[in-house]
Amino acid sequence: MEKVRVLLMSKVPEKWEYFEKNLSDLYEFIHSKPSGNINLFNITLVATDEIDTVKEIFKKGWPPVVFFGERDDFSTEIKVRKLGASEYFSVPFDKNLLLFRLKNVVDMSRFVVWTRMIRREMVNLQEDMALTMAQTVESRDENTGGHIMRTQMFIGTLGEEFVNSGTITRDQLNFIVRAAPLHDIGKIGVPDSILLKPGPLNSEERDIMKAHVEKGAGLINKMRKKFESHAYLPYAYDIALYHHEWFDGSSGYPRQKKGTDIPFWARLMAVVDVFDALVSDRVYRKGMPRDVALDIIFEGEGTQFDPEVLKAFDDCKDFMIG
Numbered sequence: 001m002e003k004v005r006v007l008l009m010s011k012v013p014e015k016w017e018y019f020e021k022n023l024s025d026l027y028e029f030i031h032s033k034p035s036g037n038i039n040l041f042n043i044t045l046v047a048t049d050e051i052d053t054v055k056e057i058f059k060k061g062w063p064p065v066v067f068f069g070e071r072d073d074f075s076t077e078i079k080v081r082k083l084g085a086s087e088y089f090s091v092p093f094d095k096n097l098l099l100f101r102l103k104n105v106v107d108m109s110r111f112v113v114w115t116r117m118i119r120r121e122m123v124n125l126q127e128d129m130a131l132t133m134a135q136t137v138e139s140r141d142e143n144t145g146g147h148i149m150r151t152q153m154f155i156g157t158l159g160e161e162f163v164n165s166g167t168i169t170r171d172q173l174n175f176i177v178r179a180a181p182l183h184d185i186g187k188i189g190v191p192d193s194i195l196l197k198p199g200p201l202n203s204e205e206r207d208i209m210k211a212h213v214e215k216g217a218g219l220i221n222k223m224r225k226k227f228e229s230h231a232y233l234p235y236a237y238d239i240a241l242y243h244h245e246w247f248d249g250s251s252g253y254p255r256q257k258k259g260t261d262i263p264f265w266a267r268l269m270a271v272v273d274v275f276d277a278l279v280s281d282r283v284y285r286k287g288m289p290r291d292v293a294l295d296i297i298f299e300g301e302g303t304q305f306d307p308e309v310l311k312a313f314d315d316c317k318d319f320m321i322g
Contacts (some may be wrong), residue, residue, distance in 0.1 A: 058084035154272035179236035186216025216240035242266035
């Protein structure tokens with residue numbers, strides 16, 4: 001059976017001599033001083049006598065920490081337990097009791113790893129199901145094949161500009177990129193006679209097509225209620241509902257929002273969605289040359305599109321190749 005890897009952290013490494021002499025048949029011990037970068041790769045448990053180490057490991061969220069302190073030092077024990085320590089051991093200690101309590105912590109840590117893995121697999125499965133639904137909607141029209149993947153790539157490239165400027169965080173961009181494929185999921189409710197019509201839509205048909213944003217937001221809202229832990233779904237909701245709004249509020253749908261009332265990630269999607277639609281073949285027209293599409297995009301500055309987003313788009317447009 002593979003040994004449990006325990007990271008021993010102290011400013012006085014010789015304090016751990018007992019462990020290596022008496023417990024090395026059960027545990028693999030690794031030494032580290034509290035200062036500097038802490039390598040937690042493949043570590044099951046951290047043992048320390050430094051309060052700051054408990055704080056640092058708890059910030060990382062893993063692995064569990066056991067603390068070694070003085071007997072009857074209740075104030076320290078209370079403090080480290082409040083900081084997140086899983087156990088407090090008094091020095092000197094009884095070997096058998098130590099082994100028993102360490103085993104309990106290790107068993108609990110393995111259980112936590114297992115439950116986290118199961119939860120991660122469930123989250124991945126649920127996200128894959130949503131993506132499959134979006135791809136199914138897209139597959140109804142062979143002329144739009146690859147649109148959701150291209151717009152996902154484009155919004156990632158565009159969003160990177162705003163991570164670099166500090167406008168959004170790396171985590172937010174990750175959520176935006178994961179949310180992007182669901183932007184047109186509401187088209188699942190648009191009849192083929194409209195979605196695949198080779199000519200212009202009449203007024204009634206346009207209204208039905210426009211309704212896809214609210215239908216998509218409604219579907220995503222149902223997902224949010226079922227999968228509350230999916231942090232990307234609020235971004236998906238905003239993008240699905242608002243990516244056809246115009247920045248100046250003069251047109252667009254469904255709410256005629258304008259300016260910064262339109263969620264930022266929807267303003268990003270508005271640009272990349274139109275860009276990909278212009279350069280790609282559609283059932284009612286052929287894709288236009290890239291230069292022509294870019295001219296149309298930049299003509300919409302301040303009216304259809306956010307000027308700040310267009311400025312960033314101009315800086316990274318050469319990297320957007322479908």
